Amino acid sequence: MTPPTKELNLIFSPFDGSASLHEVPEVFSISQDNEPHPLCLLAVSQLQAHLKEQDQWEHNFGLSAGAAGAVIGKMFGVLVVRTKALELGYLAAFSGKLAGGNHHAKFVPPVFDGLVEGGFVNDGMRELTRINAEISALEAHGSDDRVHALRELRKTHSMGLQRRIFEQYHFLNRAGRSKSLIDIFEEADYKNPPAGAGECAAPKLLQYAFLHEMQPLALAEFWWGQSPKSATWKHGHFYAPCKEKCAPILAHMLEN
Numbered sequence: 602m603t604p605p606t607k608e609l610n611l612i613f614s615p616f617d618g619s620a621s622l623h624e625v626p627e628v629f630s631i632s633q634d635n636e637p638h639p640l641c642l643l644a645v646s647q648l649q650a651h652l653k654e655q656d657q658w659e660h661n662f663g664l665s666a667g668a669a670g671a672v673i674g675k676m677f678g679v680l681v682v683r684t685k686a687l688e689l690g691y692l693a694a695f696s697g698k699l700a701g702g703n704h705h706a707k708f709v710p711p712v713f714d715g716l717v718e719g720g721f722v723n724d725g726m727r728e729l730t731r732i733n734a735e736i737s738a739l740e741a742h743g744s745d746d747r748v749h750a751l752r753e754l755r756k757t758h759s760m761g762l763q764r765r766i767f768e769q770y771h772f773l774n775r776a777g778r779s780k781s782l783i784d785i786f787e788e789a790d791y792k793n794p795p796a797g798a799g800e801c802a803a804p805k806l807l808q809y810a811f812l813h814e815m816q817p818l819a820l821a822e823f824w825w826g827q828s829p830k831s832a833t834w835k836h837g838h839f840y841a842p843c844k845e846k847c848a849p850i851l852a853h854m855l856e857n
Contacts, residue, residue, distance in 0.1 A: 611706045613691075614691050615690035616640075616691070625689070626819050629818060641691075641820070648707075655707075659700060662827065664826060674827050675825050676823070677822065678803055679692070679694075680693075680806035680817055692709050694708055709809040712771075712805060715766060725765075735751055736752065763793075764783075767794050772804060772808055773812065774811070803820060803847050803850075808854075822839065823838060
């Protein structure tokens with residue numbers, strides 16, 4: 602598949618001649634904590650400069666006093682690639698959503714976009730909101746029987762919606778074979794994929810590279826923003842892809 606030129610100009614970031622000073626890895630490497638490949642360091646330095654300087658969107662990472670909105674730190678990733686034209690550069694991605702959206706210049710798109718207007722995800726979430734509002738109103742008046750029924754309805758609806766979302770995710774591997782998210786996690790002995798599976802940076806990056814016939818060379822992920830209370834991620838530090846959500850997906854994507 603040949604990617605549109607406009608899309609490549611927005612997403613693929615070529616290195617300048619200085620990248621030739623670094624040895625290109627012969628075997629694909631995923632950086633472990635604070636041990637990224639030199640080409641990943643080069644890509645990260647450029648991406649972090651972009652995060653500091655860009656003015657196309659606003660997201661409160663908790664790094665600036667007085668910034669509007671809830672503080673939400675974010676995991677970012679870079680994937681050093683070689684294109685079909687043998688050009689060396691990198692792709693960038695963020696985990697989940699950024700500034701309330703899935704699509705931003707310089708970043709690869711999601712594998713599945715659940716924010717599309719008129720899509721089933723938005724409709725399903727609106728129905729959950731309606732059910733929750735009805736439960737709250739009934740609880741205020743002590744209508745226990747109806748509340749119990751609505752809670753069961755909410756559970757069934759939520760599980761069905763999550764299952765339908767998971768069904769939209771399919772991941773390519775090196776050989777061009779596609780496998781569904783549900784099959785990937787079933788084969789890894791999970792009862793169900795964890796919430797958010799497929800939304801991390803690493804699978805997004807590899808999916809885009811394989812779709813557009815780019816050769817992945819090295820990958821690194823780093824945390825940008827305040828540390829969340831529930832985790833130990835620190836601003837600017839590098840981390841390996843998570844085991845719970847990413848390990849089964851990456852095992853499939855990187856198999857020969």
